[in-house]
Amino acid sequence: MENRFNTIAGWVLFSGIVALGLSSLSSHYFHADKPERPETMGYAIAGVSTGGAAAAAVPIEALLAKADPAKGQAVFAKCASCHNAAQGGPNGIGPNLYGIVGDSIAQGRGGFAFSDALKKHAGKWDFKTLDAWLTGPAAFAPGTKMTFAGLDDAQDRANVIVYLNKQGSNLPLPPVPAAGAAPAAGAAAAPAVAAGDPVKGKAVFAKCGACHTNNAGGANGIGPNLHGIVGDDVGKGRGGYAFSDGLAKVGGKWDEAKLDKWLTSPRDMVSGTKMTFAGLDNAQDRADVIAYLKAN
Numbered sequence: 514m515e516n517r518f519n520t521i522a523g524w525v526l527f528s529g530i531v532a533l534g535l536s537s538l539s540s541h542y543f544h545a546d547k548p549e550r551p552e553t554m555g556y557a558i559a560g561v562s563t564g565g566a567a568a569a570a571v572p573i574e575a576l577l578a579k580a581d582p583a584k585g586q587a588v589f590a591k592c593a594s595c596h597n598a599a600q601g602g603p604n605g606i607g608p609n610l611y612g613i614v615g616d617s618i619a620q621g622r623g624g625f626a627f628s629d630a631l632k633k634h635a636g637k638w639d640f641k642t643l644d645a646w647l648t649g650p651a652a653f654a655p656g657t658k659m660t661f662a663g664l665d666d667a668q669d670r671a672n673v674i675v676y677l678n679k680q681g682s683n684l685p686l687p688p689v690p691a692a693g694a695a696p697a698a699g700a701a702a703a704p705a706v707a708a709g710d711p712v713k714g715k716a717v718f719a720k721c722g723a724c725h726t727n728n729a730g731g732a733n734g735i736g737p738n739l740h741g742i743v744g745d746d747v748g749k750g751r752g753g754y755a756f757s758d759g760l761a762k763v764g765g766k767w768d769e770a771k772l773d774k775w776l777t778s779p780r781d782m783v784s785g786t787k788m789t790f791a792g793l794d795n796a797q798d799r800a801d802v803i804a805y806l807k808a809n
């Protein structure tokens with residue numbers, strides 16, 4: 514019951530955000546030629562990347578239903594340097610993937626030497642776990658040997674999963690939740706993000722502490738000291754820290770939106786960054802750690 518309440522509450526909040534987006538769009542449209550039109554349109558909601566939130570809300574079942582295995586085969590070109598999916602095909606850098614949908618996670622596969630990180634995930638590969646894995650292998654199984662950043666496009670993931678399903682598994686696709694009905698648990702993480710909590714953010718910062726200090730006058734380590742970073746220059750100063758060219762080129766200041774983008778995936782924002790940190794998947798964690806950085 515409580516779960517269902519949360520899911521419903523999530524959808525109600527989500528509709529609110531969609532409504533906000535629509536009203537800012539229509540005000541854009543109707544006031545486009547008026548002099549009082551503000552510089553930036555819409556509402557900045559800390560911690561929410563609107564595009565991503567909207568995309569995440571399409572349930573995987575719906576994407577699978579319209580997925581195209583031929584397109585998935587084209588996506589599989591990105592996997593083929595490490596994997597083949599033919600029956601009886603050899604293992605390469607990664608294991609053979611014939612019949613992987615519905616099979617055990619990190620087991621068998623002709624004795625492929627899986628990482629402990631992936632072996633720790635008991636259970637089977639189903640449509641949802643594959644979708645999570647292919648979104649960000651390092652986030653799904655920190656320490657995995659699959660050095661592949663992930664597929665950002667949800668439809669690409671659905672296409673390649675449906676293609677893999679045709680290679681020996683042929684499981685029925687999961688039913689698409691009826692329009693307006695609550696999606697299956699976990700299908701759509703509620704995109705609504707509460708204001709960041711600096712106390713919770715301090716706990717999140719434990720993930721950053723291996724590389725960063727954030728006290729006043731703290732030393733640079735693998736990463737720069739982060740004291741007063743919110744509102745400060747991007748990739749500059751910080752006691753002469755040697756930034757990558759990629760980050761130094763970004764310019765401007767760190768505001769909350771930019772930090773949110775950075776912490777979602779540093780290497781998607783700045784290719785060639787030295788920050789070898791996969792990112793924080795959870796938007797609330799990002800909002801919390803940004804609130805913590807702001808307060809310090």
Ligand code: HEC
Pocket residue numbers: 588589591592593594595596606607608610613617618619620622626627628629630631632638647654656657658659660661664673
């Ligand atoms: C750079 C090489 C590389 C690329 C590219 C790559 N993988 Fe992998 N993959 C691996 C390795 C290595 C493992 C084993 C991971 C481990 O043990 O931690 C793996 C594991 C997997 C598994 C788990 C298999 C099992 O038996 O549990 C799946 C599923 C998978 N990859 C799918 C894909 C798909 C689909 C793509 C393309 C979208 C892809 N991989 C791209 C190297 C790669």
Ligand code: HEC
Pocket residue numbers: 717718720721722723724725735736737739742746747748749751755756757758759760761767776785786787788789790793802
């Ligand atoms: C594995 C080490 C590592 C971890 C973990 C890490 N970072 Fe970083 N961080 C770096 C490095 C290295 C840079 C410099 C990046 C560059 O120059 O491309 C950096 C840069 C940054 C910057 C830009 C600083 C500036 O002056 O422009 C911010 C902000 C930041 N990190 C925040 C975080 C936060 C918050 C976390 C935890 C959620 C985190 N980092 C986790 C290594 C790390």
